[in-house]
Amino acid sequence: xxxxSIISWTILYLIWSLLYFLFHFxxxxxxxxxxxxxxxxxxxxIELNKLKSQLNPHFIFNSLxxxxxxxxxxxxxxxxxxxxKFASLMRKILQNSRLKYISVADELExxxxxxxxxxxxxxxxxxxxxxxxxxxxxxxxxIPTMLIQPFAENSIIHGLLPKVDN
Numbered sequence: 001x002x003x004x005s006i007i008s009w010t011i012l013y014l015i016w017s018l019l020y021f022l023f024h025f026x027x028x029x030x031x032x033x034x035x036x037x038x039x040x041x042x043x044x045x046i047e048l049n050k051l052k053s054q055l056n057p058h059f060i061f062n063s064l065x066x067x068x069x070x071x072x073x074x075x076x077x078x079x080x081x082x083x084x085k086f087a088s089l090m091r092k093i094l095q096n097s098r099l100k101y102i103s104v105a106d107e108l109e110x111x112x113x114x115x116x117x118x119x120x121x122x123x124x125x126x127x128x129x130x131x132x133x134x135x136x137x138x139x140x141x142x143i144p145t146m147l148i149q150p151f152a153e154n155s156i157i158h159g160l161l162p163k164v165d166n
Contacts, residue, residue: 047098059153066121082120089113096145105138111149118156126160 063086070079092110096102108130119126135141 058157062121063117066117078120082117085113085117085120089117093146099145101142102145103139104132104135104141104143107143107145107148108132108138110146111152114149114152126156 063082067079067083067086070076070082089110092106092113096106096110112130115126115128115130119128132138
């Protein structure tokens with residue numbers, strides 16, 4: 001009589017232990033999943049902020065004003081040229097926005113587009129030369145995305161635009 005009772009208690013204990021560990025396993029799994037989702041949301045927010053900072057609203061506004069200016073002056077070739085550069089730069093920024101690093105060559109290509117647009121916007125009163133030093137292979141040397149262009153933009157806006165002369 002005692003033996004069946006011990007077996008019953010043992011089975012009951014095993015079932016209770018299994019349910020206990022299963023509950024804690026599922027609970028820990030849910031907590032880990034929530035933690036991962038929060039981390040992913042924070043990562044997505046950082047990427048969105050990075051993209052927003054790359055798409056400077058003043059730059060976009062000035063670019064659209066320049067396109068409008070060329071259209072109103074009845075200079076469709078200049079408007080087309082400027083719009084093409086603007087579209088290429090926006091495409092490049094959007095493509096690179098998900099990348100952590102890009103080649104120096106890609107960064108310089110985007111910078112060149114930006115500077116060409118600024119040169120057009122300033123009626124040719126912006127002269128520049130892009131040079132690299134101590135970089136043997138521009139295609140295979142990587143730097144953080146949008147590292148150089150914001151410096152050039154700030155230099156133009158805060159350093160060169162206040163000047164009257166070339």
